Amino acid sequence: MQERLQELKADALKQVEEANEVKALQDVKVQYLGKKGPITEVLKGMGKLPKEERPVIGQLANDVREEIATAIETKKQKLENEALEKQLEEETIDVTLPGRPAPTGGPHLLTNLIEEIEDLFIGMGFEVAEGPEVEADYYNFEALNLPKGHPARDMQDSFYITEEILMRTHTSPVQARTMEKHEGKGPVKIICPGKVYRRDTDDATHSHQFTQIEGLLVDKHVRMSDLKGVLNAFAKQMFGEEREIRLRPSFFPFTEPSVEMDISCKMCGGEGCSVCKGTGWIEILGAGMVHPNVLEMAGYDPKEYTGFAFGMGPERIAMLKYGIDDIRHFYTNDVRFLNQFHKA
Amino acid sequence: MFVSLNWLKQYVDLQGLTPEDLAEKITKTGIEVEGVEPFGEPIEHLVVGYVKECAQHPNADKLNLCQVDVGDETLQIVCGAPNVAQGQKVAVAKPGAVLPGNFKIKKAKLRGEESSGMICSLQELGIDSKYVPKEYEDGIFVFPEDTDAEVGADATSLLNLDDVILELGLTPNRSDALSMLGVAYEVAAMLDTDVKLPNEDVQITDQKASEEVSVKVDATDLNPYYGAMVIRNIEVGPSPLWMRNRLVASGIRPINNVVDITNYVLLEYGQPLHAFDYDRFGSKEVVVRRAQEGETIKTLDDEERTLSSDHLVITNGKDPVAIAGVMGGADSEVHEGTTSVLLEAAYFDPQTVRKASKDHGLRSESSVRFEKAVDPDRVKRAGLRAAQLLSQYANGEVLEGVVDHDELSYEEAVVTITTSRMNHVLGTNMTDEHIQDILRKLGFSYNQNGEEFEVSIPTRRGDITIFEDMVEEIGRMYGYDDIPFTMPGGEGNAGGLTKHQSLRRKVRHYLEGAGLSEAITYSLTTEERAQMLISPDVKTEDLRPVHLAMPMSEEHSHLRLSMVPELLASASYNIARKQQDVAFYEIGSIYVSEESILTKQPNEEERLSGVLTGSWVSHPWQQEKKNVDFYVLKGILEGLFDLLDLESEITYKQAKVEGMHPGRTAIIELNGKAIGHLGQLHPALQKEYDLKETYVYDVDLEALFAAVSDEESYTPIPRHPSVSRDIALVVDNDVKAGDLRKSILEAGQPLVQHALVFDLYQGEHLPEGKKSLAFSLRYLDPTRTLTDEEVEEAHNAILEKVKADYNAELRG
Incomplete structure (x- = not known):
């Protein structure tokens, strides 16, 4: 079971790594952390384990879950930042063009x-x-x-x-x-x-x-x-x-x-x-x-x-x-x- | 007044001061020196030469070949002057001399003959030709025979070229300085030194003047003193060089010794004199009287002049021979053949002389002095001085005695001053000794009693009559620089602006921020413009533009009733100079009267006016461009009324105003009363002024300011939300948005806080003759949150009201 979890983690992190847009990340999240995801599966099968192993595996499963979630979040931040940067880049204007003249009056x-x-x-x-x-x-x-x-x-x-x-x-x-x-x-x-x-x-x-x-x-x-x-x-x-x-x-x-x-x-x-x-x-x-x-x-x-x-x-x-x-x-x-x- | 320093030195020791330092001192203590000008340029190698021989140039008809003794050598000089002759003493510029205009004198050959120098004319020495005596005008200058001029001597000082002239700018009170003696007293007081008075001793003959002339004055009030002297056996000729130099330095052209002497004494004493040709006087009696109405006299300048009873004349008992103090008659003028002179020294009434001088357009050195009142003490003395000079320089024989009529007052004014009062007014800490010292310097005698001085004012200082005049004398002699700097004491005021003045500034700053430039136009305009574009709130049947009695030009002959016409002219001026965009405001007065001949001052009403034309916003690369239109101008004014918190009291009424576009003009009303107008200028007038679409406004600022509340209040920020609803209404084209809005606000009371037009539509999907106006409404109850039902109810009430008032339908 431990191996299974490590495997899942490696796969998930790889997919996170490969994701190029927020949507793909969302898919990874659903795939691994969803209610029907493999980690949940693992946790469901914990009842079959000897009593003393349960906390160890439980702990590990939670850690893996956490790690994947963090990776997804970090990657999401990164992608969002990149997207924003790109948007701002596209929004760049020519600051040397003249401004709209404000009224200019004045006293004699x-x-x-x-x-x-x-x-x-x-x-x-x-x-x-x-x-x-x-x-x-x-x-x-x-x-x-x-x-x-x-x-x-x-x-x-x-x-x-x-x-x-x-x-x-x-x-x-x-x-x-x-x-x-x-x-x-x-x-x-x-x-x-x-x-x-x-x-x-x-x-x-x-x-x-x-x-x-x-x-x-x-x-x-x-x-x-x-x-x-x-x-x-x-x-x-x-x-x-x-x-x-x-x-x-x-x-x-x-x-x-x-x-x-x-x-x-x-x-x-x-x-x-x-x-x-x-x-x-x-x-x-x-x-x-x-x-x-x-x-x-x-x-x-x-x-x-x-x-x-x-x-x-x-x-x-x-x-x-x-x-x-x-x-x-x-x-x-x-x-x-x-x-x-x-x-x- | 031109003061020759070389001449001034005869009376007062200038203590070696440079002309500039002296000028600075004179300026600071009393009389502004407006200029310090060298009379000429001292010229090196300019000497007195003696023409030993003068022969015609062998190769030129018009040139002379002269052998000139210049002291240490004899120079051959070619001279083209027609008046050069053997035996003359002349001014010679030797080789090496540099004449004015950087004209360098060198040895040269002229038509084959050597010429070592130049015999000079006065013009060549830098003297203005208007001062050059006639006989030297077209030739060289010749030293008069009696001149003490040694051959070879430096000619610069003999010709007074080393003189410096001070130009005094005399204020009307300081006519005492219209004479060299007067200036000498002033300078002597300043330098704490004495005045050396000229010698007035006259050598007289046994014969009495009274046997040859009598004097009778029929108008003593206008002529309290008239003195006549008779000088016989005069030889008219040139006056001595020194006298001529001084006259020229003073700006007077020398004529002959008799005329020059009277002019000289006029400058020296400030007392005008007149010399009649005794033999041509026409009688042996001088009678001074008022002229008869219509009487005529031919004056020295050969003009026939008609007199009135305002004028005083000197007569020979029958005919006028001079206009008193102004000008002598042609018939009795001194000329070359004159042998006897009747010399007049008189005191004429200042006002009478001024009147005559003005009536005849004759202002002269004489009239100017009589107009300011001459010093009584110097009248007779000036006559004596002139007689002395005539005897000395014209070989005259002075008959004994001055025949005079004398009712002149010689009394000295007495002004009492105290040291403490003097200090009180000047802010100084002078002691009695200071005062004594200053009075001594001024040459004023006094009686002292403790700190009180009874000062006797010499008659030459007729300008001093009251204590404050003495404050000036003491103050300026003490030195204005030495008066300390203090700040006024007293209760202390807060200072500041009135409400009106503060509001005016507020308005100005707002308008400037809104994009308008302040213009200032002339209040005086043409008759036509004074009646143009008068605002409806000003215009009445009986309005009469006020006009000047004696305008300088038609351009500025009438007082304006609107600033707009002149502002339009200013706009037009700019557009003609390719300045297409003009947005002006002006705050100024109009002058309202209904009288055709003013018996009281017109009402001056302060108004705000302006002109706008051309582009308002121009931002082409973002495709934004807007020309000035009615609503640009209206927006500015709305902002102004809002600034003054009068927005709700102002209404705009469509109106026809003369000179304005009939469909684009509104009268502005404040609480139902017209206070001005705005709109487009009538196209016909636009054309006349060479303007494109132009908008103008004219508002009564006083009415506006009077309505501004002094109360300062605060409305709490509402804590409950407002509800916004839009409403689009279809109405007939001629329904005014303002009227519709008024209905909405009335019906929406008290919940509708705000109704803003946000759309105007005409055209497709709307029936012919209809338009849609959309308003954005805001409902608010400051005490609670409104329910939908409540808003709905209010909204329906509005719809009912506009339907009833304007047949407005909700747009589907």
Whole structure:
């Protein structure tokens, strides 16, 4: 009986070895391990054996059964793996073919820049204030210390609609309106982005419409050193840690003192080059301490309150940053221009 | 303002600073130096030569053969200039010299004669021909006889070629620097040094000017000071070389000594003067008055000008002889034969001069200075200085006295400052001594009382009137670089965006993610475009596009009532440049008014608009290609409304809108109220814009944002399964899917959560005029698991309802 079992085992293992597909393995399994299979037969005949041999043969029969089952399972695994590998091999694609394009939109360069600047100032506690583009003469000029007859408010330079209504020439009227709303009480801490209009003929450096971002801080103890601190923080975040700023005296009717802020030239690091016209500095924005007349007209006591204001042109900043040579590009909406700034 | 450094050195010690360093300092303390330009190039081997002989070239009619003494030798030079002559002192470029333009001077033979060098014209030395005096325009330059020019001496400095010019960009408040003296005060304060003032001593004759002229001012408010001097026996001729050099360096062309001297003093003092030919003045009385309406004068430029009562004129008691501060009359102009001069030094009202200068289109060095108000203290002194120069350089005899009308205020403004307030505003820690020091440098006198300074502002600094003006003076002299960096104190604000601003950003980011590019178009458009494609929610009978009073062009004359027309133009621009696929959005304002003449500002309404045309998806190798169509656009907008959680409040209504395709346009309604539209552009307009199939949209963002709920809520994820059922309905062709869906949702309440169109079929197996619409429905009760019977019941209710509403049959 022992020989019979060994024989069966050898035959079965041979058949397992020879099986090339799962189906054949299944047949081997049925043939040898099935209820009517030879091993079962052997076990059935065990009653005829002497008592002491029975456990030995029983054990052997079980071992053989186990061994065959394991062989079948191992072989099955192997065949399945091979089949899967083959299938995967067949499923191989050309990964270098182009993918299905996902939609690619993006912001306008100016909006992107304005949002970046907004976020910088929001981080310093500023709010974003907006106001009408068609303005009353009073807010655009008078409230900003530009009374009627002032040389800086020539009819020739502004788009008037009526004598009292015009396209705003800067976003400063938003400052005047916001201060007025606060009824003489501080603090006011805002930046005002928006479209502005000047009576210019469009060319490479002039645009009858452009954008501006102005900032205003009015409170009881605002110092010029605070203006320096805020502008410095802005310049470093916007243009790079290594940029220096400097203030130069300038003139605006709504601030006194008035300054212009330069940043050290990125191209030459301050040595002087064609970008900075040899000076090492690039003019970025105008600023100053809010003129007492402006405070007063908005209902603030200039003895108690001081403030600073600044204003910059996103177009100019973009032109400097990217070397854009024609301001009209911002408004032509050439997709070859727009798309370049969709990338991060 | 051009500042010659060689000239500036006459008044202030520049302490050996290089022009660049000086420019940097001036820029940082007060006035932007926009340019530092060498006036000329110093030229080696350029010397003063004496023309000993000048004979005609033996072989050429138009050439001269000159023997020129250049100090250490005599050179034979062939010269073609018509004005060369024996006895002249000239500028000689010896062999080895290199003239501007890298023109190297070498020994050469010209028509057989040796020529060792060149006798130079001013142009050849690099001076712009517009500054070259007329007599030298077509020939060589000749040193005036009185020039202290030794033969053989270096000619570079005599011709001022070693000068450097600073170009100052003056802000409107710094008109004090519209003069060499003003610049000198500024630079002296910066360098902590003194200003050497010019000599104003005049040698006078016994005869009194008052015997020869009288002055009467009939408009004192416009002319508080008028001073007249009389200078006799003048010889009109060229002015001295140094003066001419300085004028040229300042950008003024020398004419003759009388004109040059008035110009010179204008530049030196900032005080415009006028010299009348005394003998042609027409009388012995100067009367200043407002012009009569319609009165005329022929000005120096030979133009006949008509005046109005806004203009101030100088008259001879009868006729105008000058427009005050703007331009003199032709009849009394100084000319070569002039022997007596009536010299005017006056203070004219800035506004009056500005008005006249503008009305007549005459902006001059004079009018510019009067417009900014001249320094009262220098008016009379400038006259004296000019008289002195006329006596010295035009041999004039100055009659005694200035005949004047004087109601001018010479009072100095007083501004009180305190050290503590100064520090408070600047954020500095200055001491009283700092302030004292700065005031001393500025040349401002003061009375000090503790930390309080009563500062007297010199009349030359008319721009300083209030405390804040002094903050600027003290601050800039202290040095803006030395003000520390601090961050604002105070209560501290959180900062941030309003709900509206945050939503706007959210919308932008969504649209960009959906594949749209942001465009920015001009708000000002043509009259035609301002009235085109106005959204139905905006359009009213009385709508009037707002237009500019004085547009620069028709292109930008009217305020838009829709962004779409300009966006279409942008799309068209791209397509003309072979960029076929355009998908734009723009967020911006339209300007709504019903007034034909505005009495108040128009309503500015923020809208979202856009244009789509061309391909939407293009993935050819997998045979996937889709052009933009109505549903591409609608899908984007649906996504947007869903993002704002307004999807259920939005409906689309088929509509006819002017300029739009009549069958492919929908009005978008929010809770039953129109807020915009979307659809295909009318083919006629597509053609006009040179566009293929193009879709546009225009939505009222403010209405949309107003509907966005502030509440943030959460619906728990259902724990019970939903049941899906599909339903295909056969209806008449004109039944709208949206209406059918509405019926389904109504009838399916409360179990139907979801009804999605998944198929639309027309054609075979369906009767003529019918279509099949298939919906996928989802039934759910969040509280329990539905039974088949319950779903069946709801389903039947839906079938009944659509049958009743639209005669819909279940498709067999």
